[in-house]
Amino acid sequence: MKTKNTFKSILLLSTSVALFSCGGSETDSETITATDTAVTLSEKDSKAQNVFYSIPSPIETTSLLKAAGAKYNSQYLNPIENVSKYSSVKQKAINLGIYGADLSFTSMFDKTQESMLYLRCTNKLATGLGISGSFDEKTTERIEANMESRDSLLSIISDSYWNADSYLKENGQPGVSALIIAGGWIEGLYIATKIATDTKNEEVATRIGEQKLSLDNLVALLEAYSADNEGVKEVLGLMTPLKAIYDGIKVEPSETTVSTDKDKGVTTIGNNSSYKISADQLKAISDKAAEIRNKMIQ
Amino acid sequence: MKLTTFIKTIMAMSVMVLFFSESQAQCSTNIKKKCMPNIAPFTPNGQANTSTVVAGQKTEVSQTFYSGQDYRIFICSDANLGTCSFKVMDQSRKVLFDSQKNDSPDFWDFKSKSTQQLIVEVTTPTSQTTSSVLPSGCVTVLVGFKKDK
Numbered sequence: 001m002k003t004k005n006t007f008k009s010i011l012l013l014s015t016s017v018a019l020f021s022c023g024g025s026e027t028d029s030e031t032i033t034a035t036d037t038a039v040t041l042s043e044k045d046s047k048a049q050n051v052f053y054s055i056p057s058p059i060e061t062t063s064l065l066k067a068a069g070a071k072y073n074s075q076y077l078n079p080i081e082n083v084s085k086y087s088s089v090k091q092k093a094i095n096l097g098i099y100g101a102d103l104s105f106t107s108m109f110d111k112t113q114e115s116m117l118y119l120r121c122t123n124k125l126a127t128g129l130g131i132s133g134s135f136d137e138k139t140t141e142r143i144e145a146n147m148e149s150r151d152s153l154l155s156i157i158s159d160s161y162w163n164a165d166s167y168l169k170e171n172g173q174p175g176v177s178a179l180i181i182a183g184g185w186i187e188g189l190y191i192a193t194k195i196a197t198d199t200k201n202e203e204v205a206t207r208i209g210e211q212k213l214s215l216d217n218l219v220a221l222l223e224a225y226s227a228d229n230e231g232v233k234e235v236l237g238l239m240t241p242l243k244a245i246y247d248g249i250k251v252e253p254s255e256t257t258v259s260t261d262k263d264k265g266v267t268t269i270g271n272n273s274s275y276k277i278s279a280d281q282l283k284a285i286s287d288k289a290a291e292i293r294n295k296m297i298q
Numbered sequence: 299m300k301l302t303t304f305i306k307t308i309m310a311m312s313v314m315v316l317f318f319s320e321s322q323a324q325c326s327t328n329i330k331k332k333c334m335p336n337i338a339p340f341t342p343n344g345q346a347n348t349s350t351v352v353a354g355q356k357t358e359v360s361q362t363f364y365s366g367q368d369y370r371i372f373i374c375s376d377a378n379l380g381t382c383s384f385k386v387m388d389q390s391r392k393v394l395f396d397s398q399k400n401d402s403p404d405f406w407d408f409k410s411k412s413t414q415q416l417i418v419e420v421t422t423p424t425s426q427t428t429s430s431v432l433p434s435g436c437v438t439v440l441v442g443f444k445k446d447k
Contacts, residue, residue: 050349052439054361057344060443064364067445154341161344162334166326169346181345210413213362217415220360256388256414258395269394270365270411 053217053224055181057161058101059154061188062108068203070195072109077102078187078297083121085298089129090231093176094296096125097183100135100161105191107153115153119143126164129176134164175229178221182235183296185218190293193286205282209275212246219243238295242288249277325350325436333374333440336405340370340442348438353379353425359418359439363410370442372405373397373420376435380423384439387417 078098086095103118122135139160146152161184168177189211196204222236254272261268277285325348334342347359363369375382381402386395394416395406418439425432 050351050355050357052345052347052349052357052359054343054345054347054359054439054441056362056364056443059341060343060364060367063443063445064367067366151341158342158344159334162330162342162346165344166330166346166348169348170326207364210362210364213413213415217360217362253390256392256394266409267395267407268409268411269414271388271414273412273414275413 053221055185055214055218055221057158058097058104058184058188059108059158059161061185061192062101062104063154064207065192065195065204066108068207069199069201070192070204071199072105072111073194073198074111074114076191076194077105077114077118080117080121082297083124086125086128088231089176090179090234092125092128093179093231094183094235096122096129096135096164097180097185098187098293098297099125100157100180101184101187101191104154104157107150107157110150112147115143115147116140122160126160129168131164131167134160134167175225175232178225178229178232179235182218182222182239185214186289186293186296189285189289193282193289196282197286202276206274206276208282208285209249209277212249212251212275215239215243215246238292242285242292245281245284245288249275249281251275325438328376329374329436329438333372333438336374337370337372337440337442340368340444343441343443345441346438347440348436350434351379351422351437352432352434353422353427354432355422357420357437357439359420359441361416361418361441363414363416364443365410365413367410367443367445368407369410370405370407370440371418372440372442373418373437374404374440375420375422375437378433379435379437380433382420382422382437384418384420387419389415389417391417 078095083095083099086092099118099121103115103122106114106118119135119140123137123140126135139156142156143153146156164180165177168174168180189208192204192208192211195201196208219236219239222232222239226233226236251273256269256271258267258269260266326346329346329348343361347357349357351357371384371386373382373384382404383396383398383402384406385393385397386406387393395408397403397406400406418441420437420439422435422437427433
């Protein structure tokens with residue numbers, strides 16, 4: 001009798017725990033982890049893996065563009081007036097990424113007024129998505145207090161990206177996070193293609209060719225969430241023709257070497273692969289990037 | 299006897315499910331407090347590559363590293379997992395850096411001479427426990443960049 005009661009209590013507790021864990025705070029990644037854990041518990045030697053596809057942030061992309069000699073042009077950016085048009089979760093997420101990239105661009109070129117305007121756009125969209133602790137009033141205050149220090153500014157923006165990404169993953173919305181990343185990436189590519197086309201800057205063109213690697217990761221990231229998120233599936237559909245163009249860029253594999261300067265304590269790694277692209281390839285990428293980006297900002 | 303085993307299994311599963319629900323939510327917060335400062339003076343790339351793992355599990359991050367940039371790869375994990383090791387590999391999985399062969403640091407700084415895709419593989423130590431409940435905790439891979447000077 002006692003055993004039966006204990007059994008019932010445990011069963012009730014188990015059900016409660018299971019129901020609790022299936023509530024609003026459950027995430028896709030938690031589901032994966034729970035599955036992995038079950039496997040690990042039953043097969044101790046199993047080496048289940050958690051695989052992440054990481055995309056360089058728009059801050060890094062704009063940093064590369066500036067280093068390549070790019071000049072600021074506000075015409076490249078998504079007009080701030082568009083922010084009121086975005087009502088669905090998909091539109092808000094993609095354009096949070098796009099405005100975040102624009103904010104990175106204005107901040108990188110020390111455009112204080114524009115940065116504040118783009119920060120307000122990201123603030124509005126992040127609030128609309130229910131993301132707390134990211135691109136919020138506190139962020140605005142921190143940015144205002146650090147307007148004179150570009151490095152601090154970029155760190156704060158990067159911090160906001162991290163907060164948004166982790167908040168969404170923790171709250172069962174990794175697909176929404178993938179949309180933000182996709183928006184930021186396409187805006188970075190769009191700005192780069194505009195600069196390369198307008199200024200004939202070959203270094204920028206090569207940086208565009210190098211996006212072949214990041215696009216592979218982005219597509220893998222979108223594929224991971226496309227079955228559960230219609231918006232991700234649609235964006236994946238937009239990216240596929242762009243990937244086909246990039247797949248046409250042939251890169252000869254070469255061996256990666258590692259060298260260490262023991263006096264300076266600096267290690268350098270690299271290979272001889274080149275991502276230079278032809279004028280035709282640049283045009284094809286530019287046209288497709290503009291087509292995708294313009295669909296996204298509508 | 300069978301019923302006792304069944305009850306034990308359910309209890310273990312309940313504890314694990316409850317633990318993972320709580321621990322995953324706390325992962326990012328804890329990691330941010332504990333680890334983010336260590337990425338300085340590099341700028342973090344803004345993505346939270348964080349997962350809850352059990353002893354012996356691997357986590358892998360694939361990312362593009364650009365020419366002319368300095369990078370820091372920083373591995374952050376909960377203490378109860380023990381010292382995590384990590385390898386940095388190229389696309390053919392040739393090992394470029396192995397923390398276990400370099401006094402087990404939790405980060406690696408390098409200059410990227412060319413633009414390349416690298417894989418960071420983090421391994422949590424295998425548990426020595428005979429219990430069916432393995433040690434578990436958070437692991438994150440932080441990547442920071444700065445312009446090569």
